[in-house]
Amino acid sequence: KKRYNITLLPGDGIGPEVISIAKNVLQQAGSLEGLEFSFQEMPVGGAALDLVGVPLPEETVSAAKESDAVLLGAIGGYKWDKNEKHLKPETGLLQLRAGLKVFANLRPATVLPQLVDASTLKREVAEGVDLMVVRELTGGIYFGVPRGIKTNENGEEVGYNTEVYAAHEIDRIARVAFETARKRRGKLCSVDKANVLDASILWRRRVTALAAEYPDVELSHMYVDNAAMQLVRDPKQFDTIVTNNIFGDILSDEASMITGSIGMLPSASLSDSGPGLFEPIHGSAPDIAGQDKANPLATILSAAMLLKYGLGEEKAAKRIEDAVLGALNKGFRTGDIYSAGTKLVGCKEMGEEVLKSV
Amino acid sequence: KKRYNITLLPGDGIGPEVISIAKNVLQQAGSLEGLEFSFQEMPVGGAALDLVGVPLPEETVSAAKESDAVLLGAIGGYKWDKNEKHLKPETGLLQLRAGLKVFANLRPATVLPQLVDASTLKREVAEGVDLMVVRELTGGIYFGVPRGIKTNENGEEVGYNTEVYAAHEIDRIARVAFETARKRRGKLCSVDKANVLDASILWRRRVTALAAEYPDVELSHMYVDNAAMQLVRDPKQFDTIVTNNIFGDILSDEASMITGSIGMLPSASLSDSGPGLFEPIHGSAPDIAGQDKANPLATILSAAMLLKYGLGEEKAAKRIEDAVLGALNKGFRTGDIYSAGTKLVGCKEMGEEVLKSV
Numbered sequence: 001k002k003r004y005n006i007t008l009l010p011g012d013g014i015g016p017e018v019i020s021i022a023k024n025v026l027q028q029a030g031s032l033e034g035l036e037f038s039f040q041e042m043p044v045g046g047a048a049l050d051l052v053g054v055p056l057p058e059e060t061v062s063a064a065k066e067s068d069a070v071l072l073g074a075i076g077g078y079k080w081d082k083n084e085k086h087l088k089p090e091t092g093l094l095q096l097r098a099g100l101k102v103f104a105n106l107r108p109a110t111v112l113p114q115l116v117d118a119s120t121l122k123r124e125v126a127e128g129v130d131l132m133v134v135r136e137l138t139g140g141i142y143f144g145v146p147r148g149i150k151t152n153e154n155g156e157e158v159g160y161n162t163e164v165y166a167a168h169e170i171d172r173i174a175r176v177a178f179e180t181a182r183k184r185r186g187k188l189c190s191v192d193k194a195n196v197l198d199a200s201i202l203w204r205r206r207v208t209a210l211a212a213e214y215p216d217v218e219l220s221h222m223y224v225d226n227a228a229m230q231l232v233r234d235p236k237q238f239d240t241i242v243t244n245n246i247f248g249d250i251l252s253d254e255a256s257m258i259t260g261s262i263g264m265l266p267s268a269s270l271s272d273s274g275p276g277l278f279e280p281i282h283g284s285a286p287d288i289a290g291q292d293k294a295n296p297l298a299t300i301l302s303a304a305m306l307l308k309y310g311l312g313e314e315k316a317a318k319r320i321e322d323a324v325l326g327a328l329n330k331g332f333r334t335g336d337i338y339s340a341g342t343k344l345v346g347c348k349e350m351g352e353e354v355l356k357s358v
Numbered sequence: 359k360k361r362y363n364i365t366l367l368p369g370d371g372i373g374p375e376v377i378s379i380a381k382n383v384l385q386q387a388g389s390l391e392g393l394e395f396s397f398q399e400m401p402v403g404g405a406a407l408d409l410v411g412v413p414l415p416e417e418t419v420s421a422a423k424e425s426d427a428v429l430l431g432a433i434g435g436y437k438w439d440k441n442e443k444h445l446k447p448e449t450g451l452l453q454l455r456a457g458l459k460v461f462a463n464l465r466p467a468t469v470l471p472q473l474v475d476a477s478t479l480k481r482e483v484a485e486g487v488d489l490m491v492v493r494e495l496t497g498g499i500y501f502g503v504p505r506g507i508k509t510n511e512n513g514e515e516v517g518y519n520t521e522v523y524a525a526h527e528i529d530r531i532a533r534v535a536f537e538t539a540r541k542r543r544g545k546l547c548s549v550d551k552a553n554v555l556d557a558s559i560l561w562r563r564r565v566t567a568l569a570a571e572y573p574d575v576e577l578s579h580m581y582v583d584n585a586a587m588q589l590v591r592d593p594k595q596f597d598t599i600v601t602n603n604i605f606g607d608i609l610s611d612e613a614s615m616i617t618g619s620i621g622m623l624p625s626a627s628l629s630d631s632g633p634g635l636f637e638p639i640h641g642s643a644p645d646i647a648g649q650d651k652a653n654p655l656a657t658i659l660s661a662a663m664l665l666k667y668g669l670g671e672e673k674a675a676k677r678i679e680d681a682v683l684g685a686l687n688k689g690f691r692t693g694d695i696y697s698a699g700t701k702l703v704g705c706k707e708m709g710e711e712v713l714k715s716v
């Protein structure tokens with residue numbers, strides 16, 4: 001029997017509910033494929049702040065680093081919104097990404113036939129959307145120095161950050177993107193602002209140079225403002241998108257909303273060698289926390305990504321993906337994706353339905 | 359008779375066609391309100407590159423500065439795409455904005471009842487959208503220093519830019535936004551990334567402090583990734599949005615595409631005291647240039663913004679706005695907004711129809 005150590009980071013809001021369900025599904029899918037998991041739960045975000053006063057305790061990082069993969073629920077909530085920056089739940093998440101060196105963030109945005117009507121886009125525009133945003137996650141303006149708020153010579157406050165990419169940072173994320181596109185429909189669109197930003201000029205130059213090594217992938221370039229438009233105009237034109245940290249933050253959220261079902265969307269954050277970090281793209285939804293209303297499918301599908309991208313266990317991953325489709329095909333829906341004629345269920349019941357089909 | 363000097367910058371692609379029409383409409387609306395215009399045409403962008411080798415000749419800047427308002431067509435085209443940065447048409451536009459100190463960019467995104475179906479969003483989501491993005495236009499990462507591409511100690515290339523905002527830059531754009539919201543529905547949403555960026559933390563702090571002076575305006579804050587989602591989910595929730603240069607670039611383009619008719623959307627860029635710069639938000643569309651296919655309405659409506667925001671001539675502005683609605687109500691449509699049952703016309707005929715109704 002293959003054994004894997006998984007770090008579970010339930011976090012805040014609906015995090016604990018969806019993690020406990022995804023854990024069961026993971027265990028079940030694994031055991032049917034001869035995999036054994038041992039789970040260790042650790043605090044992060046607001047939960048960690050309440051417990052020990054920091055958003056990412058040292059013990060959490062080391063447990064995560066020593067495990068084979070990390071599954072995160074969600075972090076943040078009104079309660080900690082006024083905290084200073086270094087005591088914000090979000091800061092814990094950024095520290096975790098940096099600590100695990102997970103530079104490649106994969107965010108699929110898929111419109112399932114069962115859920116086309118959940119999109120605010122017209123059926124013919126939304127139908128069949130299936131794209132993947134590959135976002136650089138440990139560099140750029142999120143981490144660049146110098147940064148801060150200082151007082152200038154006129155006694156005036158000035159806030160500043162640095163957008164910065166070294167060639168090797170661009171190359172490694174571009175490689176992940178080319179490989180991803182190769183396994184999909186072979187189309188890669190690199191998004192930048194090379195008509196204005198120097199960092200983008202280097203970005204475009206490096207990505208273009210690498211294309212020679214991936215002759216089977218069709219590379220195109222698009223400015224970020226145009227990409228934000230094209231996602232609304234015709235999202236089906238995209239297969240794989242690669243972009244920097246901040247543009248990826250914006251565009252992947254826009255793409256996810258285009259599907260109309262962000263309660264369904266998982267993500268994977270991968271490093272060169274260490275454990276990956278897997279999490280739903282939705283937030284902690286404090287307003288519905290603890291009410292058995294959350295949609296657990298994004299976290300369940302994150303567990304599938306954990307199996308596929310984190311552990312290379314494609315069969316077990318496929319079991320989970322199929323089980324999710326099974327539950328949807330039987331008509332089960334949580335509130336966020338409910339429509340007339342389907343069966344409204346809570347978080348737990350949805351979890352049980354998936355578990356039955358694994 | 360009141361006299362105004364207007365600088366016309368036709369620019370590239372469809373720029374000349376739409377400017378010549380907008381000029382006629384401006385003249386007509388003005389003369390009916392007792393205004394006399396004298397026009398001076400100057401080169402900018404690719405046209406200027408071809409003529410004198412720079413994208414913004416000194417003569418163009420000084421003519422613009424000495425006039426009462428500037429009306430721009432569009433700039434850019436494949437022909438100059440491979441040019442070095444300082445010889446790109448776009449660089450001319452950035453220099454023009456900086457030269458005129460037009461720090462406040464107003465970009466309305468309105469879904470006209472006549473054109474609801476042009477949106478890719480469902481009718482019930484698109485119907486009634488009427489928002490204004492107030493984008494900071496002369497600061498932030500577009501102009502921040504240090505910037506460049508250098509070789510680091512490992513012999514590796516590094517590209518970098520600086521996102522930077524001084525308190526007074528935030529305050530002046532925020533004031534324009536509060537004033538704008540006050541004249542609209544009294545709701546202002548400030549968009550930033552204060553959970554990650556120091557520049558955004560200062561931004562949020564200054565905007566919040568100013569709110570005390572505008573008790574009649576309801577201020578809210580939103581992270582940029584969420585704003586990109588909310589524009590797709592429910593654009594009607596927005597009245598006025600204020601944000602920095604790069605986020606404004608992305609979000610205003612997204613918002614414009616949500617209307618489905620970017621061939622309709624004008625923009626105004628205003629300074630503290632000098633002439634404003636008015637331009638359609640669409641690009642130069644080189645593929646249809648010179649074919650009498652362009653939609654001139656965005657430029658005509660930019661002329662209306664010129665009258666209203668640039669010269670304070672609200673009556674003449676209203677004439678133009680009404681004339682545009684008149685032409686649409688009679689069923690005239692250029693190709694980009696055509697739908698079954700309406701009358702397809704070219705750029706010139708659309709211009710004549712508007713002229714008739716002024």
Ligand SMILES: CC(C)[C@H](C(=O)O)[C@@H](O)C(=O)O
Binds near residue numbers: 090093094553
């Ligand atoms: C919470 C926040 C810091 C984070 C980010 O900006 O990366 C989130 O928006 C995300 O996309 O995972």
Ligand SMILES: CC(C)[C@H](C(=O)O)[C@@H](O)C(=O)O
Binds near residue numbers: 452
């Ligand atoms: C052409 C480009 C430099 C410009 C910008 O990024 O500001 C354009 O996208 C715009 O929004 O007017």
